[in-house]
Amino acid sequence: xxxxxxxxxxxxxxxxxxxxxxxxxxxxxxxxxxxxxxxxxxxxxxxxxxxxxxxxxxxxxxxxxxxxxxxxxxxxxxxxxxxxxxxxxxxxxxxxxxxxxxxxxxxxxxxxxxxxxxxxxxxxxxxxxxxxxxxxxxxxxxxxxxxxxxxxxxxxxxxxxxxxxxxxxxxxxxxxxxxxxxxxxxxxxxxxxxxxxxxxxxxxxxxxxxxxxxxxxxxxxxxxxxxxxxxxxxxxxxxxxxxxxxxxxxxxxxxxxxxxxxxxxxxxxxxxxxxxxxxxxxxxxxxxxxxxxxxxxxxxxxxxxxxxxxxxxxxxxxxxxxxxxxxxxxxxxxxxxxxx
Amino acid sequence: xxxxxxxxxxxxxxxxxxxxxxxxxxxxxxxxxxxxxxxxxxxxxxxxxxxxxxxxxxxxxxxxxxxxxxxxxxxxxxxxxxxxxxxxxxxxxxxxxxxxxxxxxxxxxxxxxxxxxxxxxxxxxxxxxxxxxxxxxxxxxxxxxxxxxxxxxxxxxxxxxxxxxxxxxxxxxxxxxxxxxxxxxxxxxxxxxxxxxxxxxxxxxxxxxxxxxxxxxxxxxxxxxxxxxxxxxxxxxxxxxxxxxxxxxxxxxxxxxxxxxxxxxxxxxxxxxxxxxxxxxxxxxxxxxxxxxxxxxxxxxxxxxxxxxxxxxxxxxxxxxxxxxxxxxxxxxxxxxxxx
DNA sequence: GTGAAAGCGCTAACAA
DNA sequence: TTGTTAGCGCTTTCAC
Numbered sequence: 001x002x003x004x005x006x007x008x009x010x011x012x013x014x015x016x017x018x019x020x021x022x023x024x025x026x027x028x029x030x031x032x033x034x035x036x037x038x039x040x041x042x043x044x045x046x047x048x049x050x051x052x053x054x055x056x057x058x059x060x061x062x063x064x065x066x067x068x069x070x071x072x073x074x075x076x077x078x079x080x081x082x083x084x085x086x087x088x089x090x091x092x093x094x095x096x097x098x099x100x101x102x103x104x105x106x107x108x109x110x111x112x113x114x115x116x117x118x119x120x121x122x123x124x125x126x127x128x129x130x131x132x133x134x135x136x137x138x139x140x141x142x143x144x145x146x147x148x149x150x151x152x153x154x155x156x157x158x159x160x161x162x163x164x165x166x167x168x169x170x171x172x173x174x175x176x177x178x179x180x181x182x183x184x185x186x187x188x189x190x191x192x193x194x195x196x197x198x199x200x201x202x203x204x205x206x207x208x209x210x211x212x213x214x215x216x217x218x219x220x221x222x223x224x225x226x227x228x229x230x231x232x233x234x235x236x237x238x239x240x241x242x243x244x245x246x247x248x249x250x251x252x253x254x255x256x257x258x259x260x261x262x263x264x265x266x267x268x269x270x271x272x273x274x275x276x277x278x279x280x281x282x283x284x285x286x287x288x289x290x291x292x293x294x295x296x297x298x299x300x301x302x303x304x305x306x307x308x309x310x311x312x313x314x315x316x317x318x319x320x321x322x323x324x325x326x327x328x329x330x331x332x333x334x335x336x337x338x339x340x
Numbered sequence: 341x342x343x344x345x346x347x348x349x350x351x352x353x354x355x356x357x358x359x360x361x362x363x364x365x366x367x368x369x370x371x372x373x374x375x376x377x378x379x380x381x382x383x384x385x386x387x388x389x390x391x392x393x394x395x396x397x398x399x400x401x402x403x404x405x406x407x408x409x410x411x412x413x414x415x416x417x418x419x420x421x422x423x424x425x426x427x428x429x430x431x432x433x434x435x436x437x438x439x440x441x442x443x444x445x446x447x448x449x450x451x452x453x454x455x456x457x458x459x460x461x462x463x464x465x466x467x468x469x470x471x472x473x474x475x476x477x478x479x480x481x482x483x484x485x486x487x488x489x490x491x492x493x494x495x496x497x498x499x500x501x502x503x504x505x506x507x508x509x510x511x512x513x514x515x516x517x518x519x520x521x522x523x524x525x526x527x528x529x530x531x532x533x534x535x536x537x538x539x540x541x542x543x544x545x546x547x548x549x550x551x552x553x554x555x556x557x558x559x560x561x562x563x564x565x566x567x568x569x570x571x572x573x574x575x576x577x578x579x580x581x582x583x584x585x586x587x588x589x590x591x592x593x594x595x596x597x598x599x600x601x602x603x604x605x606x607x608x609x610x611x612x613x614x615x616x617x618x619x620x621x622x623x624x625x626x627x628x629x630x631x632x633x634x635x636x637x638x639x640x641x642x643x644x645x646x647x648x649x650x651x652x653x654x655x656x657x658x659x660x661x662x663x664x665x666x667x668x669x670x671x672x673x674x675x676x677x678x679x680x
Numbered sequence: 681g682t683g684a685a686a687g688c689g690c691t692a693a694c695a696a
Numbered sequence: 697t698t699g700t701t702a703g704c705g706c707t708t709t710c711a712c
Contacts, residue, residue, distance in 0.1 A: 001455075003704095003705060003706085004705065004706060005705085013682075013683085014682070014683045014684075015683090015705085015706075015707090016682075016683060016684080016685095016706095016707075016708080017681085017682060017683075019706065019707060019708085020681090020682085020707090020708095023707085025707085025708090026681085026682095026708085027681060027682095028681070028682080029681060029682090032681080032682080044453075046449075046450055046453040046454055047454065047705085047706070048394070048454065048455045048704085048705055048706070049390075049454040049455055049456045050389075050390045050391075050393035050394040050399065050455055050456070050704085050705080050706090051390075051394050051688095051704070051705035051706040051707090052705080052706055052707075053390035053688090053706090054388070054390040054391050054394050054687095054688045054689065054690085054704085054705080054706070054707090055687080055688055055705075055706040055707040055708080056688085056706075056707055056708085057688080057707095059390065061433070061456075068419070069409070069415045069418050069419045069422070070412060070415040070416045070418075070419050070620070071415075072410060075409045075410040075411075075415045076410045078409050078410075078434070079408070079409045079410050079436060082409070082434060082435075082436050083436070083443075086435075086436075086443060086446070086447075086451070087443070089450070091433050091435075091451065091454075091456060092433065092434050093401070093431050093432065093433045093434070094418070094422060094432050094433070094434050095422075095426075095431075096419060096422050096423070096426075103423075103426060103427070106426070107426075109386075110386055110429070111426070111431065113384075113386040114386055114387065114388065114389040114431075115341075115388045115389055115390055115689095116389045116390070116401070116431060224621070224624050225624060228624075261601065280410070281564065284564050284565060284568075343688095343689060343690085344689065344690060345689080345690095353698075353699085354698070354699045354700080355689085355690075355691090355699090356690095356691075356692080356698075356699065356700080356701095357697085357698060357699075359690065359691060359692090360691090360697095360698085363691085365691085365692090366692090366697090366698095367697060367698095368697070368698085369697060369698090372697080372698080387689085387690070388688090388689055388690070390688085390689080390690090391688070391689035391690040391691090391704090392689080392690055392691075393690090393704090394688090394689080394690070394691090394703095394704045394705065394706085395689075395690040395691040395692080395703080395704055396690075396691055396692085396704085397691095397704080455705095
């Protein structure tokens with residue numbers, strides 16, 4: 001494994017010059033740079049990240065903290081972040097935070113403190129006050145995605161607006177009896193994602209002058225199963241069956257579609273259904289949904305962090321602090337006018 | 341950020357003793373260790389990983405290279421590996437390898453060479469000969485999972501046996517006209533996973549003395565869509581319709597189930613279907629499948645690497661080099677005796 | 681634009 | 697068992 005002094009010797013310059021030539025920090029004449037690059041290539045030189053980190057205090061590594069990796073939304077965010085980081089020569093170190101316990105604590109007490117990362121991306125995390133403190137105590141650039149991190153700059157779509165959009169799509173088609181499936185309220189207001197989508201639905205219905213009876217709100221927890229159960233309840237009624245369902249996520253919506261099919265109903269003829277996310281399965285189920293773009297969210301988080309890490313006059317004001325994340329209604333075959 | 345000398349000063353010992361006391365390398369009296377630990381705690385000391393790596397040559401970090409993160413199997417392996425690594429105080433750095441190109445090359449030419457990882461786990465990767473060379477050139481412990489890495493110690497289930505198991509389950513139920521959906525052959529023998537599952541099916545059918553016509557093999561590529569298409573073809577036939585389908589993966593099997601439903605057929609009354617994986621959606625679709633346990637595979641890979649990294653006399657022979665990975669038939673509701 | 685030299689914070693001989 | 701002493705391989709002042 002060639003070291004910087006080997007390269008320096010071969011190129012006939014000092015180690016300092018090699019460092020400057022390869023890192024781009026400091027001025028090196030084009031001629032010297034050429035020699036250095038060539039020497040580095042012939043030797044197959046790659047700088048040791050630990051030596052470089054120790055000397056410079058920068059690791060070129062970003063920590064990504066997620067609650068799960070085996071769920072589509074999270075893995076998509078990770079994928080987007082990883083791609084964006086790799087382009088910039090950064091590594092991605094992954095931390096998963098489960099239920100409480102020693103393992104969870106150690107992420108905050110040990111892992112993130114090792115000076116292994118320059119910045120942290122926290123995805124949809126429900127953190128305690130103490131944990132947020134810990135993150136801030138790192139004094140490292142930090143950005144949240146999709147979650148309710150108080151005091152942390154967070155990228156998130158406008159959830160009420162998204163749910164309103166779904167609802168208004170159905171209203172515009174002529175539906176008036178619309179139910180909502182998603183977001184239980186039992187927890188202590190925990191994840192405001194649930195609540196905010198529900199509120200968006202309520203706003204839209206209110207705006208249309210329609211009263212929604214309590215029985216038309218069914219809770220469902222971001223899974224096909226709970227969506228299935230919710231829809232069975234909604235659609236199995238002898239009277240007052242809704243003609244459309246706004247689901248809080250695509251998983252829930254898919255559960256609703258399957259429940260409708262199992263009841264012998266046809267989507268969208270007997271019931272229209274909308275989702276949120278544009279999950280990888282949404283197209284397959286021909287689901288009308290509002291796409292958010294988790295890969296892009298991951299990439300955007302990386303861009304924000306890079307602005308912090310490399311504050312150039314150029315992009316100083318190029319990337320405003322809180323961008324409203326894009327979302328988009330994707331109309332597929334699960335919604336139509338109600339049967340006359 | 342307290343450093344080791346701060347701890348040493350507070351505990352009234354030398355930096356070397358702090359290092360020994362905290363790392364467990366070398367002998368330290370219980371009394372001294374107590375003082376050191378206490379001092380470290382009051383100062384909130386956590387060793388700098390870069391300094392430690394530079395001095396010791398060990399990073400306490402493992403690289404995991406995957407083709408995708410946003411597919412269930414891969415994300416489950418990652419999750420399992422991450423959990424196992426964290427327990428041992430190791431970090432996980434994630435690399436995704438996409439289509440060819442500069443990004444892909446740079447993983448091998450730059451990222452993995454930075455001395456940032458002590459070992460590498462390669463998941464279901466189809467690597468070129470040159471890329472495998474690169475991995476070996478790292479001279480770091482390396483273990484593959486599920487993929488065909490020539491010359492690399494690889495953890496994989498016995499794919500032919502798994503497919504045989506599915507097939508024999510159906511044969512035992514009384515099916516005789518069984519089709520196979522999965523694993524296209526078009527590529528240059530590329531991923532032997534495809535081929536080997538197909539072969540297992542063929543072996544079982546052959547063993548039962550049943551000839552399978554070519555038309556009963558349909559290719560499908562580990563996705564719901566292609567499974568759906570394959571099943572439509574198989575089940576839509578006016579004559580010689582199979583009474584059961586062995587799918588090469590759960591995604592394909594789910595596609596088959598949906599296709600059957602859309603044709604108005606009932607599963608398992610009109611057609612029995614088996615999958616492979618025990619995907620997170622399998623239970624929901626009530627799919628009979630052969631479970632492999634990707635989380636455990638990730639964890640097992642970590643154990644193997646740890647044996648290499650920390651060769652203790654104790655486990656020297658405790659973990660045999662090539663364990664046959666466990667798999668298990670999970671019989672759910674998608675299979676039954678054929679209609680009489 | 682380039683080199684010399686100091687030092688980042690830790691670990692591992694080697695002594696004591 | 698503990699302290700002393702060199703580095704590990706880079707980056708970054710500070711001169712020139």
